[in-house]
Amino acid sequence: MPAGYFWAEKVFMKRIIIISLLACITAGGYAATPPVKADTSKRPFLIGIFWGPPAALSTNAQYQAIKAAHVDYIQFTEDALHPGVDARKRNREILELAGRNGLAYYPADPLVNGSEADIARMVNTYKNNPATGGYYIKDEPGPGALDKYAAIYRQVVRLDPARVPFVNLLPDFAVKDYEKGYVEKWVEKVGKEHLQYLSFDNYPFRWDGSFGETYFNNLDIFRRAGLKYDVKTSCYLQSMGITGAYRRPGANELRYSVYSALAYGIKNMVWFTYCTPTGQPVEKFMSAVIDSNGNKTDLYEPFKKVNGEAHQLGKTLIGLDAVEVYHTQPQGPGQAALPAGFFFQPEQRNADLIITHFLSRVDKKTFVMVVNKSLTSRQQLVFDIHRPVKK
Numbered sequence: 001m002p003a004g005y006f007w008a009e010k011v012f013m014k015r016i017i018i019i020s021l022l023a024c025i026t027a028g029g030y031a032a033t034p035p036v037k038a039d040t041s042k043r044p045f046l047i048g049i050f051w052g053p054p055a056a057l058s059t060n061a062q063y064q065a066i067k068a069a070h071v072d073y074i075q076f077t078e079d080a081l082h083p084g085v086d087a088r089k090r091n092r093e094i095l096e097l098a099g100r101n102g103l104a105y106y107p108a109d110p111l112v113n114g115s116e117a118d119i120a121r122m123v124n125t126y127k128n129n130p131a132t133g134g135y136y137i138k139d140e141p142g143p144g145a146l147d148k149y150a151a152i153y154r155q156v157v158r159l160d161p162a163r164v165p166f167v168n169l170l171p172d173f174a175v176k177d178y179e180k181g182y183v184e185k186w187v188e189k190v191g192k193e194h195l196q197y198l199s200f201d202n203y204p205f206r207w208d209g210s211f212g213e214t215y216f217n218n219l220d221i222f223r224r225a226g227l228k229y230d231v232k233t234s235c236y237l238q239s240m241g242i243t244g245a246y247r248r249p250g251a252n253e254l255r256y257s258v259y260s261a262l263a264y265g266i267k268n269m270v271w272f273t274y275c276t277p278t279g280q281p282v283e284k285f286m287s288a289v290i291d292s293n294g295n296k297t298d299l300y301e302p303f304k305k306v307n308g309e310a311h312q313l314g315k316t317l318i319g320l321d322a323v324e325v326y327h328t329q330p331q332g333p334g335q336a337a338l339p340a341g342f343f344f345q346p347e348q349r350n351a352d353l354i355i356t357h358f359l360s361r362v363d364k365k366t367f368v369m370v371v372n373k374s375l376t377s378r379q380q381l382v383f384d385i386h387r388p389v390k391k
Contacts, residue, residue, distance in 0.1 A: 043196075043232070045267060045314025047307050049274035049289075050236065052077040052105070057275065057294040058093065063101040065296065066274070069289075070307035073104035073133040075166060075270055078277065080108045087111075088125055095131040104133025106166050112137055112152060119152060123159040134164030140201070141167065143175055143182050150189035157194045164196045168236065171202035172218045179221045184228075192229040197268050198222060201236035204257075205247050216327075217334030219264035223322055226265060234268035235261050239299060240276070241286035248286045251302035252375045258306050259371045262313065263356045265322030269310065271303070320358035320367055328353045329373075344368050347382045 052074035053062045066074065080090045091107040098105040111122035112135065126132045135156050138149045149167050156165040169186060172178045187195060200222055204212035219235070226233040237257040241248030249257070261269060276292045277285045289299045326338040329352040338345070338355055346353060352374055358367035372379050 043268075043318075045311065045318040046072045046269075047310060048073045048075045048268070048270040050076045050270050051273035051275050051277055051288075052094070053275055053290070053294070054079045055090065055093075057290075058097060059294075060097060060100065062290070062294060063097045063103060065290075065300075067101045067103055069300065069304040070311050071103065071271075071274075073106065074098060074274075075106045075134070076108060076136055076139075077105075078108075081110065091126065092129075095126070095129050099129070099131030103131065105131055106134040106136050106164070107132065108136035116155060119155055120159060123156060127160045127163070132163060134166050134196075135160075136166045138166075139168050140170045140174075142170070143185075146182075146186055146189050150186065153190050154194055157196075166199075168199040168201060168234075171200060172214050172221060173202075179225070183221060183225050187225060187229050187231065192231055195229075195231050197234040198226055198229075198231045199234040199236075199268075199270075201272065203236070203238040203246055203272070205238055205241075205249050205253055207241075207243070207245050207247050209247065213332050214334070216260070216264075216332065219261065219266070220325065220334035220336075222266075223264045223325065227321060227323070232267040233265060234270065235266050236270050236272045237261065239271045239303065240273045240288045243284040243286065245283070249299075251299070254299065254302050255306050256373075256375055258310050260354065260373075262310065262317060263322070263354045263369050263371045264325055265317075265320075265356075265358075267314075267318055316367070317358075319361050321361060322356050323359050324357040326355050327373075328355065341386075343385060343387045345384045345386060347384060348379075351379060351381055353381075 047070060049066065049071050052066070053059075054077065074094070077094055079085060080087050080094070087109045091105075091109060094105050095107070107126045109122045109125070111118040123135065126135070137152055137156065138145070141149045153165045153167055156163075169183060175182045183198070187198060200218055202212060202215050202218040204215035206212060222233045222235070225231070237254070238246065238249055239254065240246065258269065271289070273285070273288045275290045276288045277283070278292045287297045289297060289303050291297050325336065326342065327335040328338050328346060330337045342355070344355060344357075352372075354371040354373060356369040358369065359365070360367070370381070
């Protein structure tokens with residue numbers, strides 16, 4: 001089986017062969033994690049891109065390619081914020097192209113940093129456009145800026161509760177007292193009843209060939225916070241390389257990013273980046289899914305394929321909570337070891353896997369997801385189920 005995922009096909013009395021990814025098990029006799037509150041949100045599983053086509057590449061064909069790759073929305077198009085650019089005019093152009101192709105767009109407007117009257121004027125400019133999916137507020141606010149952006153967030157929700165305000169938090173290695181003093185503080189300042197998604201970025205594929213040691217820790221912190229506050233979680237997936245900082249991922253890395261995020265209960269994924277940023281003052285970006293001339297790169301087809309897989313699985317995953325996430329070969333923070341008494345055990349003890357226990361929010365049915373952590377090796381695995389299985 002391809003690295004990154006498996007499907008459940010054959011069930012024996014106490015053994016299951018996994019040759020796919022997600023399996024529902026109806027059973028009794030297992031003391032599950034206490035139930036969480038029912039999810040009242042109607043939002044489906046969504047996939048977005050950060051860094052849409054700049055003005056020079058804003059053609060209908062480019063937007064058709066975005067839609068064909070199973071993308072739902074464009075979260076950021078950087079040139080709308082360029083000095084001297086009429087942001088309202090540029091955002092309307094993007095909204096027109098997005099709407100024509102069945103996409104949503106989050107307008108980026110300098111008014112968001114103005115007075116309450118400015119923010120109201122911004123929302124009123126875009127709220128009646130059916131292609132408006134949300135509003136760009138702030139990427140990676142520091143701990144000292146949470147009050148400011150929480151107030152803006154609440155105002156935007158108040159003015160347009162149908163749309164998503166965009167605020168994305170820093171990765172765990174950038175902030176002290178990260179979980180309590182930053183992530184949970186953000187939720188409490190915004191108010192969990194207002195927060196549409198709890199979002200972060202942490203890109204694991206490093207320039208030197210290593211894997212980011214806090215990647216799984218970040219995912220687990222957000223998984224716990226999402227369960228604690230009953231808020232859907234979102235994260236950014238690495239589809240770019242930056243010289244000296246991040247290596248350019250391949251098809252296996254794209255798949256790895258998707259399935260590891262899904263295993264930790266992520267309900268909204270955003271790719272960073274789709275188009276290739278140019279003219280940046282510090283970072284030198286390597287070609288992403290679309291190169292700087294608007295051409296599809298070798299990442300486009302695997303990007304399209306894995307997005308389609310995630311969309312299909314998302315129909316089920318959107319209603320599940322990742323109540324337990326384990327690693328068979330834990331190697332760092334956020335990687336809890338698979339307990340010997342866990343009901344779903346691989347016979348191959350040396351297999352390097354993520355195993356997630358999901359519970360349905362509606363009827364508490366049990367689901368299991370198995371993710372192959374290898375970036376190079378395919379595996380077919382056999383599992384023992386240590387409890388009665390009805391179906």
